[in-house]
Amino acid sequence: MDPINGGQARIMNSWLRRWLFTTYHKDIGLLYFVTSLWFGFIGSILALLIRTQLSVPGNTLLSPGSYDQAVTMHGLIMILWFLSPLAIGLANYFVPTQIGAADLALPRLNALGYWLYLAGGLMAALGFFMPGGNANSGWTSYAPLSSAQYSPGPGPTFAFAGLILLAVSITLGSVNFLLTIAYLRAPGMTFSKMPMFTWFIAFTMLQMLLAFPTLISALLMLMADRVIGTFYFTSSSGGALLWDQLFWFFGHPEVYVVLLPAFGVVAEILPVFSGRHLAERKVILGATALIVVPLSYLVWTHHMFITGINLSTQEVYSVSTLIISLPFDLIILAFIGTMTRGRISLKTPMLFAIGSILLFIIGGITGVFLSSFVLDVVFRGTYYVVAHFHYVMVGAAIFGLIGGIYYWLPKMTGRMYNERVGKVHFVLSFIGFNLLYFPMFFLIDMPRRYSTYPADAGWTGLNQLATVGAFIFALAQIGLVYNLVSTVRSGPIAPPNPWGAETLEWTSPVSEQPVSTGRDDNRMGGSGLWDSPLRAVLPIGTPHQNIGSSTGPILGMGAGGMPGGGTKGDYAHGAEHQSSRPVSLGLAAVVSVLGIGLLQYWYGLPVLFLGGAILAWTLVGWARDDLHGRFSIDELLGQRWPFHETVKLKLGMWIFLTTEVVVFGSILGSYLFIRSQVPYWPAPGSIHDIPLGLTNTLVLLTSSLTVVVAVHAIREGNQRLLLAGLCSTFILGAVFMGIKGSEWYQLFHLENAFNFTAGLPASVYYFTTGLHGAHVLAGMLVTLYLIKRTLNGGFSKENHFAVENFGLYWHFVDILWVFIFPLFYLI
Amino acid sequence: MKIATTLIVWVYLVTATILEVVIYSEFPGSTLINLSIGILAASKAVLIVMYYMHLKYEPRPIQYLILPPTFLVAVLILTLVFSVGH
Incomplete structure (x- = not known):
């Protein structure tokens, strides 16, 4: 073999193996990061199509059916395949390093989560190329519009099956993150010292843990309706209402699922760029833990005020919705308090953090009105609601997360981004965003999801402003892409801690290389890392001299300069760290879903069997890996309060079972609802x-x-x-x-x-x-x-x-x- | 947990299940009877969780884990059933 070509082939092979088989949290984080940006790009293209369609009255650029598909998939992709996964990408990369863990608690499960996420997204996107097109019943997939009767064809089936894969991925991920945070914190990393980003990821995971199982139940029932002809959501005995209840039980916490990671990022950035401690840290944590997280599950029917639910229910949920706005007041005041009298440095991360706060204030205030079941009758289904939730979910969330990207880019790449481009990116984004969504508050009489409108409706000017804003906002993101690419390729070398931040991730070296211990758990013991002095657990202001001192390697570093003691060359040689099973399971999911979606054709069943065969082969392989000890699992007792008496995997099983309680609780609840609605039931x-x-x-x-x-x-x-x-x-x-x-x-x-x-x-x-x-x-x-x-x-x-x-x-x-x-x- | 306790729990589970069927056979369709059957089922679930799943012997944090999903499911079911009609 030609030695040069052979060498290239080996490099290519090694590169492919790394990204296909990796179970290392930083790699998985990067995979989430890049993939979510691609999905964000697709969702943005759909958004621009929508805005172009609405830029002039009577436009025929998109047919009503195509417009419905664009609106539906824009919402689904942006919320579920872009926003949350972007946050999960950052969380994958930084939560373990922030708490002093070498990896997530269950690396293979982490990799499986990514591949299921990608598989789900691919299936959802594939729907566009199917006869009859993609799902078109809105991101809420309201029944019976989402039924086979009104949304026929394999496209919507692919989208809903893709959603199931995504929901399973997120549920597995939430178990993994909670287990990691509960179990793998380094000595001294008490909850009171845990970084805010990690705290907010923990809150997010708590919400994902119990919200997504309801979505899984609802989607499974919907799929049963579509594929085998059951009647959950097509029955006249409350089928549509049942979907609403189940969907919004998931859907409202999902708002906070999207928002809270961004708040975690903002809470990291503000003190660093204000030169002050985060004000009222305990108040922020207390308000979020005690009010936001639990109450986020108890406000969902405010999305259903006009569906015919009774007045008593409306009153209860109106009050609970009003209450949930209060902790956010405290959080925002604490954020503002942090900046007050601070030495504010308006670097790009800080600009985006401030932008996130400003946009959230607008989104939050306009949302309070929607808690009133009287005003909701007027606002519901109008562009006012569209403006409100985009201010929260795009404004606050995206601006916060982009701030996080800029904040951590030097740590991820070892290089500095272009500050001037970053600032231009922010300014254009802020202008474009507000030009896009603020006019919608005045389109209070324009119904959403309509593909066009008459010229004499008086909506043309505001729609055109919004469209101009959309293009400015979209073009502004070229700044982000430029900064990402140019930083990786040719950015100036960044100092280890360019912002002077105090959290633990800044004390570790820049590296994307994994540990190669071949264990499906944390690498406790053996590396010396757990004996290291910890920057994050020292009081703020303590000099850095302890870091990497003679008592042990720098936190997160083993003897070879890599986390847990690996060396940079381990990746090529340490194949035992990699596993082909997660990607193989993702492939099985794709093929199986293809088969289910194509069951109406003769080749659907063989494809489904093929998916089943891949699944069986992979599961056998996974079991063989365990039997042969390729991924040994420690059964050590936890060492961190409050689970110091519990074996890690037992805790994981209990956390998993909580999701199962919700899955079957939703299903049995649906049964009881149906029994209460149906006039006849067999004795x-x-x-x-x-x-x-x-x-x-x-x-x-x-x-x-x-x-x-x-x-x-x-x-x-x-x-x-x-x-x-x-x-x-x-x-x-x-x-x-x-x-x-x-x-x-x-x-x-x-x-x-x-x-x-x-x-x-x-x-x-x-x-x-x-x-x-x-x-x-x-x-x-x-x-x-x-x-x-x-x-x-x-x-x-x-x-x-x-x-x-x-x-x-x-x-x-x-x-x-x-x-x-x-x-x-x-x- | 002693093996005798395990057996006693199993005997209760079997007896309660048979009792459910007997109660249904004697008084079918009564709301009170349905409620009784529900309570019997719940008591069986509690015993399985406490003794077979060892929750009774687990540390407090693990015991508390099961409360939030149970509470939320109860709220969901109550809202589902009682949000329609007056």
Whole structure:
């Protein structure tokens, strides 16, 4: 082989392997960062199309159908594939370094989250190229517009399936981040000393954790409606209202999910560029933790004031919406207080931070009026609302996050950006943004989502101003792109801490290289890093001489100058750090969703089977990795309050189960809602076989007993009893599934077939028991893995937490059936 | 946790399940009976969480973890069911 070409091939191969197989948090952060910017670009193109369409009355640039698709996908892409992932990118990169962790708690899960995010986004974008086009029912996907009847074709199915992948990705990510922050903080990194960005990411993750599962439930039901013909959201018995409730239960916290990371960035930038401590730090944290986060879940029906919900509900949620504005007043006052009497340095990050605050004030004040259910009747569905939420979600969030990009760019690249270009970027962005959205406050009588308007409506001038603003705002972003590219390529070398910031990430060297310990957990111990003095835990103003002192390497640095002790060359040589499983699972997701979307064609089913085969192959590979110890998982007790008595993965399982509570809570809640709305429901026993249901319940309850026996056995070190317990559990699970399958078969073959399309009772029965059955099946697969590992001698008295965690999952699945049985068979 | 406790819990779970069916068979369709069946189901869930999932023996922070989602689901269900009509 030509040595030069061979060398290039090796470099290319190494480069590809790095970005496809990486599990390192900085790499994943960069992947999120770059991908989200691309999605932002796509969303911006759609926005410019919308604004161009509305620039003149009676415009025919876009057909009404195309306009609907542009509006829908603009909203979805910008909120879910651009804004949040951009914040997640920064969080991936900086949260571990801010708390002194070498990586996230579960790196492979982190990589899987990215690939599912990308897979979902690709599927959503693919919809544009399908016959019939993409989803067109607004970013809220209101039912029944989002049903197969009104949004036919594979495009919307791809978009909704893509959303499910995204929601799963975010849910996994939130478990991972919370586990990291709870478990992997360095010694001395108490909650009271934790950086504000990390705090706000923790708040964001808490909201994601319990908000996205409802979206997952709603989307699964929507997909069931679209693909197998159930009636959740197409029934006249409140289907549309049910979607509204579930969607906004997710949708309102999502506003704060988008906003809070930006506030975290602003809270980092303000003190640094004001030369002062952050004012009222405890007040900011307290207000966010005690009011914003919990109350964000309790205001959602203010989006539904005009849907026909009763007055009492409107009153309760009107008050809760008013209350949630109060903590934001405190936060903004604290931000302003930080700048007051400070030595303000108007560098680009600071300009964007101030811009974020100013725009949030406008967005926040205009939002208060929407809490009134009287005023809401006037404002709802108008451009006033469009202006309000863009001031919050684009203005406050984007400006804050862009400030974060400029703030941390020297740390990410080791080079300084062009300050003059940055300032021009800010000025044009600020002017363009306000020119774009401020006129919309005066379009109070113009309904949103209309593809055009008549010339005599009096809206032309304001729309044209908005369109000019849109193009200025969009063109201004060339400044960001220029700065990103030129900084990476040729920016002057940045000092280690150009801003004189006090948080921990600035004490670590510029590096994108991973640790190569091949462990699917933090690298506690062994590197010396945990004995290092920590900059962040020292009082502000303490000299830096302790950093990197003789007591150990610089925080985040091992002996080789890399986090955890790796060396720069590790990446090429340390293949054990990489895993092909996450990207492979992403591929399986793409192929499976393709198959589901194309089921109406003959080739849909084979494609779906192919996706299933890739999935099975990957899961087997993942299990083999674990069995062969490629990614060993420490089962150490936590060392940080308040989880110092808890094993890390057990905490992870409990956090995961909280999301499952919401998933099934939403599904069972939907069942109860439907029962309360539908005038007729089959009497218990008239369709479902109660003795069969009883038998299945007893089988599942007994399987819980066998799991307890298995856990008890391995705690005593009894391998044979463990094996017996696991095998019994598997058999009982199989019996349960067999009985369930035979029951379904019988119901399908009744004289009046009780199949998927037999009405609402059938819809909720098959969907609920089907999803539960899928959980049982997943549990059985894990049991097989545990049996294999037991046979390999993989468990002992000291090393048994995988069995315990499986037990938690299995018992939870059991609990679900404890409720499903009486609800469907007896009541 | 002692194995005897495990068995006692299992006996309760089985007995309560059979009781649910017996109650339904004797008094089908009554709201009070439906409520009783619901309470029995909830008691089974609590026992599984407390004893089989060991929540009773876990540190406080883990015990508190389960409260927010349970509360939110309750709020969601109550709003779903009671937000329509007067």
